[in-house]
Amino acid sequence: MKLKLSFILIVFFIAIRAQSKNDLNSEEKEYISKFIYPIKTFNPAEKDHSDLLILNKLIGNSKIVGLGESTHGSSEVYQMKYRISEYLIADKNFNIFSLEANMPESFLMNQYIQEGKGNPKDILKGMYFWLWQTEETLTFVEWLKKYNENHRSKVFFDGFDMQYAKGAVDQIRKIYQENHWPEQEINDLEIALKENNRGFRTYSKKGQKIIAEHLFLIKQKSDTITNPEEKLRFLQNVDIIRQYSELNFIRRDKFMAENIKWLKENYLDSKVIVSAHNYHIAKLNSDRMGYWLNEMYDKDFVNFGFAFYEGTYSASIDGKLGTYNSEKAGPGTLEYKLNSLNIPVFILDLKAIKKDGNKLGNWILQDILFRKTGSGTDKNEFIKTNVANSFDYLIFINKSTNSKLLNGSSR
Structure with missing residues (x-):
């Protein structure tokens, strides 16, 4: 009984000491x-x-x-x-x-x-x-x-x-529509984003290159946008899609x-x-x-x-x-x-x-x-x-x- 009580006291004091630390x-x-x-x-x-x-x-x-x-x-x-x-x-x-x-x-x-x-x-x-x-x-x-x-x-x-490309694509498409530009380049981009996706926003180097080629064509359209703020946002949306295609755990930050x-x-x-x-x-x-x-x-x-x-x-x-x-x-x-x-x-x-x-x-x-x-x-x-x-x-x-x-x- 005394041995058991001594053991309990030792455990208690060890716990108290650990707590105090x-x-x-x-x-x-x-x-x-x-x-x-x-x-x-x-x-x-x-x-x-x-x-x-x-x-x-x-x-x-x-x-x-x-x-x-x-x-x-x-x-x-x-x-x-x-x-x-x-x-x-x-x-x-x-x-x-x-x-x-x-x-x-x-x-x-x-x-x-x-x-x-x-x-x-x-x-x-x-x-x-x-x-x-x-x-x-x-x-x-x-x-x-x-x-x-x-x-x-x-x-x-x-x-x-x-983490998503849809909003950027939609806003770029809106600029195309307001300027009455043919939308085939946007359609081709959307197909490339869908077909080259390997699951949960990951793209191979080859897929990234294909998307970059589509983005290059779209980016050229900015030369004819006269509103400076609209042009900046257009180009940033292009870059958001580029970032999305290159996304991984470290690159995101x-x-x-x-x-x-x-x-x-x-x-x-x-x-x-x-x-x-x-x-x-x-x-x-x-x-x-x-x-x-x-x-x-x-x-x-x-x-x-x-x-x-x-x-x-x-x-x-x-x-x-x-x-x-x-x-x-x-x-x-x-x-x-x-x-x-x-x-x-x-x-x-x-x-x-x-x-x-x-x-x-x-x-x-x-x-x-x-x-x-x-x-x-x-x-x-x-x-x-x-x-x-x-x-x-x-x-x-x-x-x-x-x-x-x-x-x-x-x-």
């Missing part, structure tokens, strides 16, 4: 608190923006701001992103909002917020994925439209992805960075908000869009990763779209440590911690378990990540609830 001690908490800026709410309807004034210091004169997300379906994360975006537009003169959605289809939303053309719910549905078919995004779109109605300087809406560069160069005095998953805006590896943006723009690009401790989120798992419980952040995860600070919502200045170099911040400068969930989830939502080298700043929210899907949301 994963917890922040009082010195570490005091140190990390120096780099924390509490945020009073994630709600975009909040009229008092005094808690967001810190963004003036953190962003400085940077012209591109990346806003991430740890899942594609957290209401609080999206609300926080949209609250920050509204502040940057209204107070920091940012004039382009761009998100991880197919570029041609997303551009249709620009026509809605600029001119009132189309139905925003239909446009969001036409952007393919359920991610943006939410009440949170629709509310933000309506805010953009109202902002444009009340300001001389306008905000633009666009995407930067290229590089192409997204190229499309953001196109936005930056083709909109006057542009300051761009880039909304995408944490994975894409991260600066660390060359398979990330953020890496290429950092290579191109250096200090002109800053990014904010997002994290939450527990709750629910929207996701599509095994083809079933709905609400799912997140994996609660356990000992050893970054979210567990940050939650122990008992601050519901805050911005953490990772750049300043790196610059300070104090050993009390070493735990956050190393690889650490960090949530990575996209439109679905694996059984284990946490992977080892060098968060400090991936993001300039991190926004922590203690509790997530699922994004509010619009009726008819799919995919």
Whole structure:
């Protein structure tokens, strides 16, 4: 009996010791608190923006701001992103909002917020994925439209992805029809895209060459387009189709960075908000869009990763779209440590911690378990990540609830 009790006590104390190793001690908490800026709410309807004034210091004169997300379906994360975006537009003169959605289809939303053309719910549905078919995004779109109605300087809406060719083909065909050009070149392109597809958007080198030949003929038509903006969009749609035909896992992020560069160069005095998953805006590896943006723009690009401790989120798992419980952040995860600070919502200045170099911040400068969930989830939502080298700043929210899907949301 005594032996059994001793064994239980040993196991208990080992567990306590392991737990304490994963917890922040009082010195570490005091140190990390120096780099924390509490945020009073994630709600975009909040009229008092005094808690967001810190963004003036953190962003400085940077012209591109990346806003991430740890899942594609957290209401609080999206609300926080949209609250920050509204502040940057209204107070920091940012004039382009761009998100991880197919570029041609997303551009249709620009026509809605600029001119009132189309139905925003239909446009969001036409952007393919359920991610943006939410009440949170629709509310933000309506805010953009109202902002444009009340300001001389306008905000633009666009995407930067290229996972589908249909929208680009349709918009090119429309230009052909408006100019009364024979549509055979477009028909031939559509046949080539269909016949050379090897499954889920993959094309052989031979197939890519065939598509490139069709695109070359179509591109020549741009010489006769007199409207400069129309010509630029026509050529960009041609390039979206080229990117689509060459798409693979690594190239997608590089192409997204190229499309953001196109936005930056083709909109006057542009300051761009880039909304995408944490994975894409991260600066660390060359398979990330953020890496290429950092290579191109250096200090002109800053990014904010997002994290939450527990709750629910929207996701599509095994083809079933709905609400799912997140994996609660356990000992050893970054979210567990940050939650122990008992601050519901805050911005953490990772750049300043790196610059300070104090050993009390070493735990956050190393690889650490960090949530990575996209439109679905694996059984284990946490992977080892060098968060400090991936993001300039991190926004922590203690509790997530699922994004509010619009009726008819799919995919």
